[in-house]
Amino acid sequence: AQSVSQHNHHVILSEAASLELGCNYSYGGTVNLFWYVQYPGQHLQLLLKYFSGDPLVKGIKGFEAEFIKSKFSFNLRKPSVQWSDTAEYFCAVNALRIYNQGGKLIFGQGTELSVKP
């Protein structure tokens, strides 16, 4: 069965520190990859997504992620975090399937990021 693993459950950083959140998935076929963010009290929002082309993807708010196919990874990075980045981050994978044979977005367990001012 397909799965998505986020290595860190809770990350605590000081402002200006660099961030890397790990995400690995298990699926051998073609995938689309996403990072979503959920700020306290708000709904899930898309940070960035990858579905083809340059494996280094830039998203909103200075975030980027790199797809490494050989490692089945899609790690999220930000060079310098801010207090306002405090949120929960979810990696998600969409295993592409042929029409009418299903397919779904599978989420990781989430990583809670706390940034200390």
Added chain:
Amino acid sequence: DVKVTQSSRYLVKRTGEKVFLECVQDMDHENMFWYRQDPGLGLRLIYFSYDVKMKEKGDIPEGYSVSREKKERFSLILESASTNQTSMYLCASSLRGTIRVFSGNTIYFGEGSWLTVV
């Protein structure tokens, strides 16, 4: 602007009650989803629908059913609520791909419905 609206933000229901969670999207999306979100477990897919009257089970469909009578509306039904269904429920929608049902189009989420079953 994109909008997925869940009718109830907070509900408290008794064990055994029938519970309806309603979701409406105004983007003419073909795909709609219901997830539940629990600490340490991330989001888990309950059911999804890729067209009117079509539904497919997700990872954890037991104890739930869904209804999609109109394109814009996707309802989640708890036939007989139990305490282990206390959770945050998230509705989402996306466009269907031309070849694949799920083509990498962005999925848009509602704000969530907090359900407590006592």
